[in-house]
Amino acid sequence: MKPMIPTPKLRVNEIFYSLQGEGARKGSANIFVRLAHCNLTCGYCDTEFESYRELSLEELLSECGRYKCPNVVFTGGEPLLQLTEDVATAFKDAGYFVALETNGSERPPKGIDYVAVSPKVAEHVVSQKFEGVHIHELRYVRNRSQGIPRPMVRADHYFLSPEFNGEFPDRENIEHCIRLVKEHPEWSLSVQEHKLLNIR
Numbered sequence: 001m002k003p004m005i006p007t008p009k010l011r012v013n014e015i016f017y018s019l020q021g022e023g024a025r026k027g028s029a030n031i032f033v034r035l036a037h038c039n040l041t042c043g044y045c046d047t048e049f050e051s052y053r054e055l056s057l058e059e060l061l062s063e064c065g066r067y068k069c070p071n072v073v074f075t076g077g078e079p080l081l082q083l084t085e086d087v088a089t090a091f092k093d094a095g096y097f098v099a100l101e102t103n104g105s106e107r108p109p110k111g112i113d114y115v116a117v118s119p120k121v122a123e124h125v126v127s128q129k130f131e132g133v134h135i136h137e138l139r140y141v142r143n144r145s146q147g148i149p150r151p152m153v154r155a156d157h158y159f160l161s162p163e164f165n166g167e168f169p170d171r172e173n174i175e176h177c178i179r180l181v182k183e184h185p186e187w188s189l190s191v192q193e194h195k196l197l198n199i200r
């Protein structure tokens with residue numbers, strides 16, 4: 001095993017083991033590492049991301065190692081406020097498939113296997129930050145008042161995710177997104193199934 005580069009402690013909101021609930025990797029088992037803090041304040045945000053424990057990289061790897069799963073998803077808050085190339089590389093060296101869920105406001109480091117961007121900011125901001133970055137999926141939360149997104153970046157998959165009403169599906173938002181997908185078939189519907197299944 002390579003010697004580990006000393007990195008600052010990470011502020012970790014929570015670590016849990018569950019199934020990916022949305023997007024192209026939906027249904028796959030993953031260790032979710034929710035890093036604390038966010039740089040945006042979205043009105044519909046239902047995520048608590050301010051509380052945290054400070055863990056060294058070794059401690060984080062050790063906690064993830066309790067789960068017998070080779071997939072890790074860094075999420076938040078906004079994970080790119082803390083997720084550096086050293087952290088991604090350490091997980092890669094430990095044998096993990098490293099996925100990222102980001103709001104698109106910060107550029108990802110090298111060493112990420114799967115980049116899912118769910119932009120909460122104007123599309124052009126994403127394009128400036130992500131020049132040269134391979135985006136595997138773009139996922140936009142949409143409600144009935146919003147039209148089809150016009151992203152300035154390319155991705156392998158384009159998803160529309162109907163905005164929920166808290167934990168509950170919103171029928172009008174779902175029907176609106178279905179209409180948008182039918183009119184723009186390059187997009188696909190992605191419902192937040194973890195909420196429907198009542199899992200994390």
Ligand code: SF4
Pocket residue numbers: 038039040041042044045046047049076077078103120
């Ligand atoms: S970017 Fe995500 S975590 Fe941050 S405030 Fe918006 S919805 Fe919440």
